[in-house]
Amino acid sequence: MDRVSKRGVTCMAWNKDCSMIALCPNSSEIHIYQTNGGKFKKDWEKTPKYILGEHTEVVSSIDWCHATNALLTCSHDRNAYVWTFDEKKDKWIPSLVILRINRAATMCKWSPLGNKFAVASSAKVVPICHYEEKHKWWVATTIKKHKSTVLSVAWSPNNKFIVTGGTDYRCRIISAYQEALDPKDDPHDFGKIFPKQHEFGEVLAEFQVAKAWVHDVAWSPSGYRLAFLGHGSTIHFVQLGGTSPEVTSLRHSGLPYLAVEFISDKAVVASGFDQNPHVYVSAEPEGTEWKFEGKVDKEEKKVKKKKTKFSAAASMFENAATRGQKAAKKTAANTVHQNSIMEIYPFWDSNRKYAGTFETCGIDGVVTFWDLSKAGFKNLKE
Amino acid sequence: SRKSQILQRPSFSMSKFGSKSEEKKLTPYLKAVKSTLTAAICLRNFPSQVVERHNKPAVETQWARELLLAPVVIAKNDNEAVKIEGSINALRVSIKIKQLDKMEGILVQRFSSFLEMRADDFVILRRKAMEGYDISFLITHYHTETMWRDKLVDFIVTFIQEINSEISDLRLNVNSRGRKVAEHFFLQFLSKK
Numbered sequence: 001m002d003r004v005s006k007r008g009v010t011c012m013a014w015n016k017d018c019s020m021i022a023l024c025p026n027s028s029e030i031h032i033y034q035t036n037g038g039k040f041k042k043d044w045e046k047t048p049k050y051i052l053g054e055h056t057e058v059v060s061s062i063d064w065c066h067a068t069n070a071l072l073t074c075s076h077d078r079n080a081y082v083w084t085f086d087e088k089k090d091k092w093i094p095s096l097v098i099l100r101i102n103r104a105a106t107m108c109k110w111s112p113l114g115n116k117f118a119v120a121s122s123a124k125v126v127p128i129c130h131y132e133e134k135h136k137w138w139v140a141t142t143i144k145k146h147k148s149t150v151l152s153v154a155w156s157p158n159n160k161f162i163v164t165g166g167t168d169y170r171c172r173i174i175s176a177y178q179e180a181l182d183p184k185d186d187p188h189d190f191g192k193i194f195p196k197q198h199e200f201g202e203v204l205a206e207f208q209v210a211k212a213w214v215h216d217v218a219w220s221p222s223g224y225r226l227a228f229l230g231h232g233s234t235i236h237f238v239q240l241g242g243t244s245p246e247v248t249s250l251r252h253s254g255l256p257y258l259a260v261e262f263i264s265d266k267a268v269v270a271s272g273f274d275q276n277p278h279v280y281v282s283a284e285p286e287g288t289e290w291k292f293e294g295k296v297d298k299e300e301k302k303v304k305k306k307k308t309k310f311s312a313a314a315s316m317f318e319n320a321a322t323r324g325q326k327a328a329k330k331t332a333a334n335t336v337h338q339n340s341i342m343e344i345y346p347f348w349d350s351n352r353k354y355a356g357t358f359e360t361c362g363i364d365g366v367v368t369f370w371d372l373s374k375a376g377f378k379n380l381k382e
Numbered sequence: 383s384r385k386s387q388i389l390q391r392p393s394f395s396m397s398k399f400g401s402k403s404e405e406k407k408l409t410p411y412l413k414a415v416k417s418t419l420t421a422a423i424c425l426r427n428f429p430s431q432v433v434e435r436h437n438k439p440a441v442e443t444q445w446a447r448e449l450l451l452a453p454v455v456i457a458k459n460d461n462e463a464v465k466i467e468g469s470i471n472a473l474r475v476s477i478k479i480k481q482l483d484k485m486e487g488i489l490v491q492r493f494s495s496f497l498e499m500r501a502d503d504f505v506i507l508r509r510k511a512m513e514g515y516d517i518s519f520l521i522t523h524y525h526t527e528t529m530w531r532d533k534l535v536d537f538i539v540t541f542i543q544e545i546n547s548e549i550s551d552l553r554l555n556v557n558s559r560g561r562k563v564a565e566h567f568f569l570q571f572l573s574k575k
Contacts, residue, residue, distance in 0.1 A: 008527050010427070026527070057435060058427070076429045076437070104429035122431045148448050149431050167448050167470065213470060215426075231424075255424050273424045273531070339527065340424075363527050 002041045002336070004033075008363035011343055013064040013071070018347065020049070022071060023361060024059035030073055032092075039347075039359060039369035054081055054094045061107040067114035074105035074119050080129075082117075082138055097138040099127045103149075109162075111155045115181045118162050120150035126164055128176045128200075143174055143201045152216045157223045157352075158188060160197065161204065165214030171228040171236070173205040173245075188223050193240065205245050209236055212256075215272070220262040221353050224286065227268050229257045235270055235280060237290045248288045250280070261344045263355040263372070267380040269296070271341040275333060277360060277370060279377055296375045299334040339364035354381045411458045412539055415466075418454055419475065419535045422468035425523040439472030439522050464542065465515060472522045474508065475538055476515035480546050489552050490516050506534065 005025030012023035018039070022032045031048035038044060057076035064071050071092065074080040080099055083092040099105065103122035110117045116130040119140075124147065127140035148168035155162055160177045177198045190197050194204040210230030217228040226238040233256045237248045255273035262268050265285035271277040277296040283289050332338065341362045346355030361367045372380060408416065430436040432445050440449040451468035465476040479494075481487045494517045501507040506525055508518040521534060 057429075060427075077435060103431055103434050106429070122429050124431070148446065149428070167446075169448070255421070258426065333530070333532075338530070340426075 002368045003365045004041055004361075004367050005365040008339070008365050009342065009361040009367055010058060010060060010363070011062045012345060012359070012361045012367060013062040014345060014347075014359070015064050015069065016066040021367075022062050022064060023367065024062060024073075025365070026058060026363070028055045028057055028059060028075065028077075029053050030055075030059055030062060030071075039357070041367060050092055052083060052092055052094070054096075055079065057104070060105060061109075063108055063110050063117070065110040065114040070110075070114070072108050072110055072117055074108040076104035078102065078104060078121075080105055080108055080119050095138065097129055097140065099129070099140050100142065101125060101127060106150065107152050109153055109155055111159050111176075112157055113159045113181075115159075116176070116178065118153045118155065118176065120153040120164060120166070122149040124148060124150065126150055126153060126162065126174070128162075128178070130178065130181055141178075141200065143176065145172060145174060145201070145203050146170075151214065154217045154219045156219050157221060158186075158190070159183070161190075163217045163219055163226055163228070165210075165217040165228050167213045169208065169210055169212060169214065171207040171210060171214050171217055171226075172203050173226070175199055175202045175204055188241075190240075193242075193244065205238075207236065207238065207245075207247055209247050209249055210234060215256065215258050216260045218260045218262050218268070220265050222265045222285065225262070225265065227260050227262065227270075229260050229270060229272070231256045233257070235260065235268075237268070237280075237282070237288070239286065239288050241286065246288050248290050250290060250292065252278070252292060258340060258342060259344045259360075261346050261355075261358065263346050263358065264353065264381050267293075267377075269344055269346070269358060271344060271360060273340045275335040275337040275339065275341060275362065277341065277344065277358075279372070279380075281380065293377065296370050296372065296377075297335045297337075298375070301334055336368055337362040337364055337366050356380070408539070411456065411462075412543060414456050415464050415542065416535055416539045418456065418466050419473075419538060420532070422451065422454075422466050422473050423521060423526060423531045423535060425471050425473060425521070425526050427523050427527075428471040437471070439520065440469035441467050441472045441474045442520065462546075463515075465512065472520060474512070474518060474520050476512040476518040477542055477545070478514065479516045479549060481516075481549075485556065486549055486553055489549055489556070493549065493552070
């Protein structure tokens with residue numbers, strides 16, 4: 001089976017050529033497996049090649065920077081580490097980041113250029129960290145606009161903005177522009193809708209439509225669209241580019257989502273407590289029309305093993321002894337994941353416009369691969 | 383012999399839980415409880431925003447109002463109700479069991495204290511019931527990480543379903559035992575034939 005850990009997998013990240021996966025098995029360690037190019041667990045090496053153990057509490061988020069091959073991890077112990085690989089010693093060297101937060105860190109993300117990263121925390125702040133060459137360490141500047149725990153953060157493709165979501169029911173677009181690190185040019189023409197776009201820490205837009213905890217946020221590859229989730233089983237899409245951001249809200253009949261990712265400019269994958277990734281599609285790469293397209297996991301019933309009379313009688317007694325029941329009941333869920341899906345990791349193509357495949361990790365410990373074209377989804381690319 | 387019949391203790395069988403529940407259809411009351419529980423049991427690991435390096439059930443500490451869901455009380459009538467208090471990382475379910483007279487009240491009290499004393503083994507049971515209720519469960523995200531959420535919901539719904547018949551069985555046993563004891567006591571006063 002695809003189960004990596006009995007206790008669950010809280011977060012994961014792949015390196016650029018997908019030869020290694022770093023994941024946290026719901027403990028304070030980070031396990032890095034060699035995947036041998038395979039996306040399913042059965043192709044990987046049996047034991048992790050590296051076990052990184054600097055954190056003292058559960059690791060809440062891992063991000064692998066494809067530009068610099070640096071690994072970023074953050075944990076409930078209020079710390080974040082940037083790990084760099086030492087080729088000669090074949091070891092990952094940790095470098096502690098002084099975040100200056102006094103509560104847990106919930107999510108961390110590298111910016112697209114890899115020169116800074118954002119950490120969402122329970123201290124109601126988001127430190128944005130960059131590397132000081134003079135002192136050779138990572139320095140944090142804090143964004144303080146939140147009223148409660150920040151659960152998730154995502155970077156805009158222009159390296160300047162972040163979108164955050166948290167338990168204060170709001171999703172915010174905040175500028176994280178730093179003069180020395182960001183290009184001054186504005187290919188998206190955001191200066192027209194966000195006049196204060198180059199002021200660090202300025203809230204450019206705030207969305208209150210979720211009316212529930214915002215579990216995850218995502219930014220589209222083009223930079224003009226956002227998606228965020230609400231605990232009320234809602235998913236909200238934002239279209240930027242006009243005079244003001246337009247929000248479309250959709251509510252579905254299942255359980256809330258925990259993770260959302262764009263896989264192209266017009267398609268989004270969301271998954272959560274339903275244990276099944278759902279695809280939402282927009283007809284055009286711009287605009288406010290979104291609709292639910294379908295479920296990726298077709299939930300086929302598991303094939304039952306043929307039972308002999310003896311095994312049926314033996315299982316009846318076993319059930320009566322251990323569970324106080326007469327007959328063995330259906331135990332496994334019909335989905336591949338047996339418990340909520342925590343993260344979705346899309347595998348982008350070379351120009352980062354379309355991800356036809358993605359990996360999910362769940363709190364059941366399963367890490368598995370999904371191919372959207374094989375699942376019957378078409379026209380997700382532009 | 384008659385003596386052995388009288389001295390037999392009333393039987394208390396836990397095997398009733400989970401055996402016939404799937405065959406029984408759920409009443410609207412239990413359907414409402416089940417659907418509310420299925421939504422409220424969507425919990426996630428959430429570190430405390432008040433105490434660093436700690437992880438506390440938000441429904442128990444009640445420190446931050448934004449982390450709590452609105453409490454829902456589903457009442458069948460004055461005597462039977464279920465209170466479901468949700469939060470981001472923990473769920474508290476309190477059950478008020480039907481007690482029509484003092485005898486049932488005593489039985490319910492003894493039954494719940496029997497379970498509450500063994501709350502550690504029960505895992506999801508709360509050691510003290512909430513005020514106004516007879517028994518309470520506290521389910522945290524640690525439990526939903528290791529156990530199936532729909533099975534936990536099924537367990538609680540079955541518990542509510544079976545508890546009434548369990549208490550009335552106990553009451554019938556008490557009555558019939560009392561009758562048998564009294565009968566045997568008066569036997570000694572009958573003239574031997």
